[in-house]
Amino acid sequence: MELLCIRQWISGLLPTWLSAWCIKPVGGALVRQEPEYILLALMGSPLKKIMLCSSEKEIFSVEEQVMVQHSVIINNMIEDGSYNHEESKIPLDCVDSKTLKKVIDYCTHHTHHHNDNQEDLEAWDAQFLNVDSNGLYDLLMAANYLEIRNLLDLIYGTIKNMIKGKKIDEIRRIFNIKDHGFTPEEEEQNRKEYPHFY
Amino acid sequence: MSLRKVFRSRKFSKSFMEVNAAVAPKVEGGEKKEEAGEEGNAWSGMLPELLGEIIRRVEVEEEQWPQRQNVVACACVCKRWRDMTREIVGQPHNNGKITFPSCLRKPGPRELPNQCLIKRNKKTSTFYLYLALTPSFTDKGKFLLAARRYRFGTHTEYIISLDAEDLSQGSNAYVGKLSSDFLGTNFTIYDSQPPHAGAKPSSGRSSRRFASKQISPQVPAGNFEVGQVSYKFNLLKSRGPRRMVCSLKCPATPLGETSDITSLDGNKTNSKDQATPTCTVLKNKAPRWHEHLQCWCLNFHGRVTVASVKNFQLVATVDQSQPGGKGDEDTVLLQFGKVGDDTFTMDYRQPLSAFQAFAICLTSFGTKLACE
Numbered sequence: 001m002e003l004l005c006i007r008q009w010i011s012g013l014l015p016t017w018l019s020a021w022c023i024k025p026v027g028g029a030l031v032r033q034e035p036e037y038i039l040l041a042l043m044g045s046p047l048k049k050i051m052l053c054s055s056e057k058e059i060f061s062v063e064e065q066v067m068v069q070h071s072v073i074i075n076n077m078i079e080d081g082s083y084n085h086e087e088s089k090i091p092l093d094c095v096d097s098k099t100l101k102k103v104i105d106y107c108t109h110h111t112h113h114h115n116d117n118q119e120d121l122e123a124w125d126a127q128f129l130n131v132d133s134n135g136l137y138d139l140l141m142a143a144n145y146l147e148i149r150n151l152l153d154l155i156y157g158t159i160k161n162m163i164k165g166k167k168i169d170e171i172r173r174i175f176n177i178k179d180h181g182f183t184p185e186e187e188e189q190n191r192k193e194y195p196h197f198y
Numbered sequence: 199m200s201l202r203k204v205f206r207s208r209k210f211s212k213s214f215m216e217v218n219a220a221v222a223p224k225v226e227g228g229e230k231k232e233e234a235g236e237e238g239n240a241w242s243g244m245l246p247e248l249l250g251e252i253i254r255r256v257e258v259e260e261e262q263w264p265q266r267q268n269v270v271a272c273a274c275v276c277k278r279w280r281d282m283t284r285e286i287v288g289q290p291h292n293n294g295k296i297t298f299p300s301c302l303r304k305p306g307p308r309e310l311p312n313q314c315l316i317k318r319n320k321k322t323s324t325f326y327l328y329l330a331l332t333p334s335f336t337d338k339g340k341f342l343l344a345a346r347r348y349r350f351g352t353h354t355e356y357i358i359s360l361d362a363e364d365l366s367q368g369s370n371a372y373v374g375k376l377s378s379d380f381l382g383t384n385f386t387i388y389d390s391q392p393p394h395a396g397a398k399p400s401s402g403r404s405s406r407r408f409a410s411k412q413i414s415p416q417v418p419a420g421n422f423e424v425g426q427v428s429y430k431f432n433l434l435k436s437r438g439p440r441r442m443v444c445s446l447k448c449p450a451t452p453l454g455e456t457s458d459i460t461s462l463d464g465n466k467t468n469s470k471d472q473a474t475p476t477c478t479v480l481k482n483k484a485p486r487w488h489e490h491l492q493c494w495c496l497n498f499h500g501r502v503t504v505a506s507v508k509n510f511q512l513v514a515t516v517d518q519s520q521p522g523g524k525g526d527e528d529t530v531l532l533q534f535g536k537v538g539d540d541t542f543t544m545d546y547r548q549p550l551s552a553f554q555a556f557a558i559c560l561t562s563f564g565t566k567l568a569c570e
Contacts, residue, residue, distance in 0.1 A: 164256065164259075172276070177241055193299075197270065
């Protein structure tokens with residue numbers, strides 16, 4: 001087989017994000033790295049994984065690429081070298097195992113399926129956020145803590161839709177707000193002022 | 199730097215810690231699950247930045263009524279949500295928008311006027327002010343204020359209220375009143391709330407306190423003079439246009455000079471206002487005589503469709519919200535005119551508030567003896 005065909009065949013094996021990634025400066029110009037070298041590099045060492053440790057001390061192993069793509073905090077840590085792949089795990093004391101697993105699911109899915117069409121992704125997201133308000137709260141805190149922008153936007157959008165068009169008593173029930181903090185007089189005044197909102 | 203230090207150095211919000219208060223001090227808590235009941239507190243007491251982000255997103259989407267009621271709903275869910283909602287509604291980019299009843303005493307928008315409709319019921323001498331939700335003059339709109347005329351021997355009064363059914367001075371919904379002299383040429387506008395700190399009530403009312411319908415704390419009862427409107431005596435009695443002059447104590451407009459932007463219930467003012475309340479003087483724009491059509495003409499830009507002596511446009515001669523206090527005599531700050539038998543449009547903008555604009559428009563109804 002000619003060298004050109006082999007190169008094309010190897011290029012075809014690589015995911016698009018990796019091919020696009022492989023550009024290096026040569027003599028002032030940017031040229032694509034030969035695909036066969038990339039494949040050799042990949043075969044040489046498995047995709048890098050990092051360890052995340054939940055507040056319950058459970059360890060989750062996840063592809064570095066996946067977390068780096070989504071979490072600004074983790075990306076910064078990897079970049080500034082404070083994470084040592086052989087020894088370290090990242091402690092996430094504010095995120096419990098259940099929530100961390102979900103967050104990892106989200107990031108993994110969105111990395112591997114970023115080429116899917118918009119409708120499928122949205123359907124998956126809707127299913128992903130089909131949780132009770134406690135779970136949603138935990139996800140919001142985790143996404144905020146890890147600075148995962150697109151997950152945050154998604155959660156905000158969901159919360160906003162949970163509020164819109166609802167009566168106040170219903171909003172309190174949905175968000176499990178038992179103590180509204182108003183004095184009895186204030187609450188009575190509210191109800192008189194906006195009877196149709198309750 | 200160790201990994202643990204990297205994460206520990208991140209700022210924890212107090213409210214997040216409060217939620218996990220029952221947990222061991224090192225925040226190693228996976229015990230969040232146990233506080234199922236406290237999760238409820240979590241939503242009401244969450245990080246202010248996050249709560250602010252949620253409410254901001256609701257507010258941004260619901261600029262117009264009736265959807266804007268979702269913003270009001272947020273303000274009624276719990277105390278923390280109310281504080282955050284007021285903060286967001288009070289931000290400069292939201293000036294002029296009508297959200298809470300207290301917004302009716304705040305200045306209108308800076309650029310484009312708020313378009314309103316006034317519907318008159320001749321039988322009951324009642325007038326209803328609506329915020330127009332569509333350009334049509336026949337659509338309902340969002341109800342803002344109602345006013346009823348009461349004729350006494352030597353003067354006439356219009357009682358202005360937040361409640362379309364309850365138009366009495368003793369009501370919780372009482373906002374203010376308009377009082378006219380016998381001739382119907384001089385009017386005084388009274389507000390049930392003081393326009394600035396230290397203002398004294400005009401009439402000798404008893405100082406009983408009642409909660410006003412304002413999502414705001416209790417205010418003392420009484421009427422505070424906030425403006426005057428006078429129509430010029432027309433000696434020649436020709437059917438020429440009226441001339442009117444208004445002087446108003448205006449709410450401080452947030453142009454950076456005065457301004458307490460977070461005065462969400464209209465009661466806080468800065469120290470400058472305590473000394474000299476801002477004052478605005480308006481006069482009506484003189485119409486031009488159209489030789490060909492043989493009538494007086496003003497350009498109402500389609501918002502007024504029926505000729506009437508009641509129609510007017512007001513411009514400012516003294517306007518403290520402008521540099522130097524000089525009014526821009528070209529910008530129409532209040533426009534009022536007839537579009538149907540009992541339907542009128544009212545367009546107002548900063549520095550006027552909806553309440554003041556409505557009161558000034560009411561002066562245009564009723565007979566003006568010796569004026570026309």
